Amino acid sequence: MxxxxxxxxxxxxxxxxxxxxxxxxxxxxxxxxxxxxxxxxxxxxxxxxxxxxxxxxxxxxxxxxxxxxxxxxxxxxxxxxxxxxxxxxxxxxxxxxxxxxxxxxxxxxxxxxxxxxxxxxxxxxPNCSTIIMVMALKPIYDSVKIKRVVVSTYQAVSGAGKEAIDELTDQVEAVMEERPVKARVLPSASLDKHYQIAFNLIPHIDIFVDGDYTKEEMKMVNETHKILNDPSIGISATTVRVPVYRAHSESINLELDGPLSPPEAKELLAKFPGVIVQDNPAEMIYPMPLLASGHDEVFVGRIREDKSVKHGLNMWVVGDQIRKGxxxxxxxxxxxxxxxxxx
Ligand SMILES: NC(=O)c1ccc[n+]([C@@H]2O[C@H](COP(=O)([O-])OP(=O)(O)OC[C@H]3O[C@@H](n4cnc5c(N)ncnc54)[C@H](OP(=O)(O)O)[C@@H]3O)[C@@H](O)[C@H]2O)c1
Missing domain, CATH: 3.40.50.720 (NAD(P)-binding Rossmann-like Domain)
Structure with a gap:
């Protein structure tokens, strides 16, 4: 070779x-x-x-x-x-x-x-959250077009690089030892103001842009349109940093163009290369960042009908953003x- x-x-x-x-x-x-x-x-x-x-x-x-x-x-x-x-x-x-x-x-x-x-x-x-999302959207999109996506992310600190990983460890130690907590990296090292991530969530990734969205949120919108070659999909994103070391999670709500039952969605997702369906509520089986860390695949679970809208579907998607992302x-x-x- x-x-x-x-x-x-x-x-x-x-x-x-x-x-x-x-x-x-x-x-x-x-x-x-x-x-x-x-x-x-x-x-x-x-x-x-x-x-x-x-x-x-x-x-x-x-x-x-x-x-x-x-x-x-x-x-x-x-x-x-x-x-x-x-x-x-x-x-x-x-x-x-x-x-x-x-x-x-x-x-x-x-x-x-x-x-x-x-x-x-x-x-x-593409952006890490976008890669993880489109892996779960593509098999569904190819079967029943997607009209609208509402996504909220739960993004690991390692998504902000090696300094953010150390920051979470240092802050957890400081809190446990009742020392003052220093914040110098998140939400972004390039900003003048920083917040504690240990035992907290920060609804701010990258910088703010038009309409008070963050650049991370707009990356998910614009990059998904480019990858799927379909700018007609309505996409609304909220991106949040969470005190998890590794693997991003995403709550995704879809409005489809036609009917697709949860069992049909599971079948499509299970057949798609690089996706693993982990979905058995009775056995408490669903994707979690600790379990997805270090793995190549994107994990999808909590697949269920959204009865509040015609052809609605909810899912919970988790992937190691340093690997597949x-x-x-x-x-x-x-x-x-x-x-x-x-x-
Ligand atoms: N972390 C993720 O999950 C993730 C996911 C998707 C995409 N990305 C993207 O991947 C890139 C790297 O992210 P990361 O998380 O690995 O960051 P990181 O842990 O902070 O590492 C940054 C790397 O870039 C090097 N570097 C910084 N400035 C440089 C310069 N002027 N010239 C040459 N090398 C330079 C650093 O070298 P030194 O050690 O010498 O500082 C280090 O090796 C970023 O564009 C990020 O947005 C990251």
Missing amino acids: KKYNVAILGATGAVGREFIKLIEERNFPYNELKLLASERSAGKEIEVAGKKYTVEEARPDSFKEIQIALFAGGSISKTLAPEAVKFGAVVIDNSSAFRMDPEVPLVVPEVNPEAIKQHRGIIAN AALNAVQIAEYMIHQNLI
């Missing part, structure tokens, strides 16, 4: 570390491997499949001879992705920099793999391209 020179940008971060785990676990066919981060981490050593690699500072010329560049370095994508493309690399980018660019495919491989072929060097990985989705895009000889 052909092997590729691979670069991981943001290799020291939450998503970057998962990229490393995944290429080990999945025997990703790499030859050279370059681990890149900011100057803060340059010189750190990271072991990959028993071999030590030294982290390098990411620069425009870091991508010479690289064929696949997996990006998880945040806003630096905007400047470095075009540089990597100049060297002939295909960039699969986790940031929001290119997602709504009409020339950049926005891809979930189980949902819209055909979009990959349109790429001009950069392929965008970020690193795994990007690695699956690369694997798809390899198998289809697109790279």
